[in-house]
Amino acid sequence: MIPFFKEFKQQATRLTHDLRHRGLIQTALKKYEISRDAKKSRFQSWETARQAAAETKWEAINHLDKYLVEFAQKLEARGTHVHWASTAEQARDIIVKIVRDKKARSIIKSKAMTAEEIHLNDALEHAGFEVVESDLGEYIVQLRHEAPYHIVFPAMHLTRGEISALFQRELGSAPTDNPEELTMIARRALRGKYIAADIGITGVNFAIAETGMISITENEGNARLTAALPKTMISLLGIEKVLPRLEDLALFLPMLATAGAGQALTGYNTMYGGPRQPGECDGPEEFHVVLLDNKRTHLLADAEQRDALHCIRCGACLNVCPIYKNVGGHTYGTTYQGPIGSVITPHLRGLQDWKHLSSASSLCGACTETCPVKINLHHHLLQNRRNAMAEKPVWWEKLAFKGFAFVVNRPRLYDLGKKLARIGQAFHPLIKGTAFDPARSWTQTRELPELAPQSFHELWKERK
Amino acid sequence: MSEREAILSRIREALKVSAPHPGAHDHNEPPAGDLRNFSKWLPAVGASQAEQIALFRANSTELRTDFRLIDSMSHMVSEIASISGKENWQKIARHRGALIDDALSMLDLPSITTDDGYDVNALESSDAGITECDALIAQTGTVLVTSRSAGGRALSVLPPHHVVIARRDQLLPDLPSAFALLKKKYADSYPSMISLITGPSRTGDIERILVLGAHGPKKLTVLCY
Numbered sequence: 001m002i003p004f005f006k007e008f009k010q011q012a013t014r015l016t017h018d019l020r021h022r023g024l025i026q027t028a029l030k031k032y033e034i035s036r037d038a039k040k041s042r043f044q045s046w047e048t049a050r051q052a053a054a055e056t057k058w059e060a061i062n063h064l065d066k067y068l069v070e071f072a073q074k075l076e077a078r079g080t081h082v083h084w085a086s087t088a089e090q091a092r093d094i095i096v097k098i099v100r101d102k103k104a105r106s107i108i109k110s111k112a113m114t115a116e117e118i119h120l121n122d123a124l125e126h127a128g129f130e131v132v133e134s135d136l137g138e139y140i141v142q143l144r145h146e147a148p149y150h151i152v153f154p155a156m157h158l159t160r161g162e163i164s165a166l167f168q169r170e171l172g173s174a175p176t177d178n179p180e181e182l183t184m185i186a187r188r189a190l191r192g193k194y195i196a197a198d199i200g201i202t203g204v205n206f207a208i209a210e211t212g213m214i215s216i217t218e219n220e221g222n223a224r225l226t227a228a229l230p231k232t233m234i235s236l237l238g239i240e241k242v243l244p245r246l247e248d249l250a251l252f253l254p255m256l257a258t259a260g261a262g263q264a265l266t267g268y269n270t271m272y273g274g275p276r277q278p279g280e281c282d283g284p285e286e287f288h289v290v291l292l293d294n295k296r297t298h299l300l301a302d303a304e305q306r307d308a309l310h311c312i313r314c315g316a317c318l319n320v321c322p323i324y325k326n327v328g329g330h331t332y333g334t335t336y337q338g339p340i341g342s343v344i345t346p347h348l349r350g351l352q353d354w355k356h357l358s359s360a361s362s363l364c365g366a367c368t369e370t371c372p373v374k375i376n377l378h379h380h381l382l383q384n385r386r387n388a389m390a391e392k393p394v395w396w397e398k399l400a401f402k403g404f405a406f407v408v409n410r411p412r413l414y415d416l417g418k419k420l421a422r423i424g425q426a427f428h429p430l431i432k433g434t435a436f437d438p439a440r441s442w443t444q445t446r447e448l449p450e451l452a453p454q455s456f457h458e459l460w461k462e463r464k
Numbered sequence: 465m466s467e468r469e470a471i472l473s474r475i476r477e478a479l480k481v482s483a484p485h486p487g488a489h490d491h492n493e494p495p496a497g498d499l500r501n502f503s504k505w506l507p508a509v510g511a512s513q514a515e516q517i518a519l520f521r522a523n524s525t526e527l528r529t530d531f532r533l534i535d536s537m538s539h540m541v542s543e544i545a546s547i548s549g550k551e552n553w554q555k556i557a558r559h560r561g562a563l564i565d566d567a568l569s570m571l572d573l574p575s576i577t578t579d580d581g582y583d584v585n586a587l588e589s590s591d592a593g594i595t596e597c598d599a600l601i602a603q604t605g606t607v608l609v610t611s612r613s614a615g616g617r618a619l620s621v622l623p624p625h626h627v628v629i630a631r632r633d634q635l636l637p638d639l640p641s642a643f644a645l646l647k648k649k650y651a652d653s654y655p656s657m658i659s660l661i662t663g664p665s666r667t668g669d670i671e672r673i674l675v676l677g678a679h680g681p682k683k684l685t686v687l688c689y
Contacts (some may be wrong), residue, residue: 028672042507048495049505056485062483072468078656094599127630136678137669155669163670181668183678190679195584211654221621221680227657228617229584239471246647250639251502253660254604264507264523265639267606267666269620270659277641281559281578282616293471293627301478307486368489376489446587 003332005356011331012360021157021328028156029319035262038315042264053255054374057310060209060242064300067209067242068291076211078274080287088118091292095120095201095234096127098288102232104129104198107192111135111225112203112215113151113313114236114292117348119334120201131201132193133243134222136186143170149329151336152260152315157328165245190222200230200284204237205312210245212273214289216254227272233284235272238292240309246271252312253408259372260314299347303378308343317367317377323360332357339367343380351388358384422451502640509603516602516635523605524686527663528676531605533632534689537642540629541570543687548573548592551625557582557590559615563629564596567687578615584622593623593681599629599645600688603638606662607686608646610655617657626664626681630688 002010015021040046060067072082085091099107105125107132115121121142124131133142137154141147142164148154153162160177167173173185202223206215215236216223227233243252249269257263276283300306318324318338329337334345334354342357358381367377387395407413428448431437438450454462465473486636494631497504510516517533517661524531534540544567555574558564568575576590587593595614614620629681636642646658665680676682 016648024671031672043505044508045495045505048497048499049502051487051495052499052502052505053660055499058483060487062479064479065472068472068475084471086467086470090467134679135669136667140669153669153672156672158670160670173685180675182670183667183675187677188678191588195588213654213658219666219668220678222678224617224621224659225679228621239475247502247640247643250643251506254506254639261668263662265606265660265662267662267664269656269662272657273654276655277611277653280611280616280656281581282618283611283656291471293474297471297474297478301481303481303483306483310486374487374489379489 003355007333008133008331008356009180010367014326015328015331016326022326024157024159025325025328028153029325031276032262032319033040034450036258036319037262039258039264039448043258049251049255050372050374053251053372054307054310056243057312057373058249058307060244061240061300061306061309064239064242067244068239070209071207071212071242072289072291074209075274075289076212078212080212080274083288083290084293085290086293088294089294090260091118091119091236091290092123094290095236095288097124098234098357099124099129099199100127102198102286104232106193106197107131107199108193108197108226108230109138109199109201110203110226111132111154112201112236113139113148113335114203114238115201116148117238117294118292121235132190132197134190134194134220134226135218136183136220136222139186140166143167147330147335150315150318151313151338153319157330172178173423187295196226197226197230199232199234200226200448201236202226202232204235204241204279206243206249207237207241208246208271209242211271213246213271215249215253215269215271216264217253217269219261219263221268223392224268224270227270227284228282231284232288233272233275234290236290236292238294239296240311255372256312256314259316259370295348299344302347304383305343307346307373307375308340308347308377308380310375311340311344312373313340314372316370316372319368320366322362322364322366327360338405339377339381340375343377343384346384346388351384352392355384355388358382358388366401418451418455422453425451466640500689503638504600505515506638506640507603511637513632513635516633516637517632519602520600520605520635523602524663527605527684529605529663530685531685532685532687534687537566537689540567540687540689543545544568544571544594544627547627547685551591553591556592556594557587557615557619557623558594559619561596561613564594567629568594573618584618587622590623592619592625592627594627594629595620595626597634597650599642600630600635600686601637601639601642601660604660604662606639606660607684608640608642609659609661610650611657612650612655620659620661621665621680623684624677624681625685626661627685627687630686632688667671 667678
């Protein structure tokens, strides 16, 4: 198997040269930027709202045990089954068992990044069940046997032409380049699936401790249908989704919508507090909530980076990241892409395997500035680099820095180096860009700046 | 040890070290003031009912919700009849409620009433789902419904056209007041579903181009009298 960092480098190199891909992503994200700015400016104070959101999440995460217990108790009191899973495998087993016990034939699913994280669909299909993704973007990438390209916009990398070709091949539909017709093809294909499904699986955006509710944010109504029609509903969430109070949603729902998609409020924000209650006419007979740790407590134990658990998965940091815009979502090879993915993946899947993501950054800080819950993203990338090096030092880097320190601490030696470099520079064109070029990784795509004829130090001496 | 206990003990162990105060990395002074008073930071809403109606209308236009302000119940009845005629409704779905009973009193169409249980296929093939609501929210152009106030979970999302019948005094200024209402009305026993509906069903999943009616209703009409 190719190491993850090599795979990343290969894909990144390929995609940064793919001008069609870059054009597609930049057009899509430009539209997002315009509507996000318009909606942000309607806030009386976006900055104060950010601070209020950051402090609310801080309160929840730093008392996580208390709020999780309250959340579970409140749900159980109204007939919901709450399951706790330490690992991805346990979560998969819990869900597969529920589906088996119900002798289910088909499953309808609404978008859940946590389900991607634990590869739930593979597990269910392996156990012999049909799972259909109902979010349009997720449905498209599922038909392509592909991972979501973006945590909020899963099919952002595809053109309508590619989607039409996919639907022709997989669904036998007529060719069209009209997005509305394409959406209606999916709508028709999925309507029957909702009605036939025995099980509905959803993700969760927020978990309300005070009232024992989950809250789901969506635009299409697919999660509403998934939670209304099948007899059994299963919701999977990471333990960090907790908010203390119901009214916290009054702040978090509009912030998620604005930061995530440039909307004032997402189409449907729905809270579920249990299965069908006495006196209600529909809804699932059984409701299961699966709480997943899967190394989140590892991140929690790192007090310095604990605020990464404040993340509400809005995707805003992906949308502004110059690296994401150039290398695209699939290049990361992770469930969570972009700056937040680069910060948390080393905690979830191992620092040494995923430390390269923290170096794939210009440290421009756009992510930190845009984050609606004020996660200190770009500093966490630096901390990951530091931690990776402390845990497993690279001998030649250490040696190189020792050599560098040795030279710069000796002015005469440093002067000599400068003189030699000026001479060497004259011969550089002979080897420029070849395998013998020590500056090859730079000179392959860029010009090396010329050394000035006189250094600052020399100029200073002369003037005096 | 159960997984519940294992997770909780890992959390308690982790929380022994405290985390820095949020927002401290920002070199600017963190904004002061009563942070919990969200109404002061969220988008502004006028104080008078006229301003709030105007804002709800403006938001509806942007969202492509068909919002109609009606001066009397008798006009409400004729408004519904005219929509029904224009869209050639053959059958409708509804729930029981004083407002709906009045509003549909003249509509002579086969209908299913979800309160008593219903056949999903019959609901799916209805031309419209007609519901009441708990509140309208001016700030975002949102309709607040619950499984108790709006005929269950599916009625407001399965038929292709969702029609909401509301009273003027149900209009609330902003999201914090909507959550305050939920608490006041339901704190003893919440409905199993509470939904904030903001515009008809929509998607931008294909090239970020807006399409209405992705899975839920293609049309949302709010009739307010």
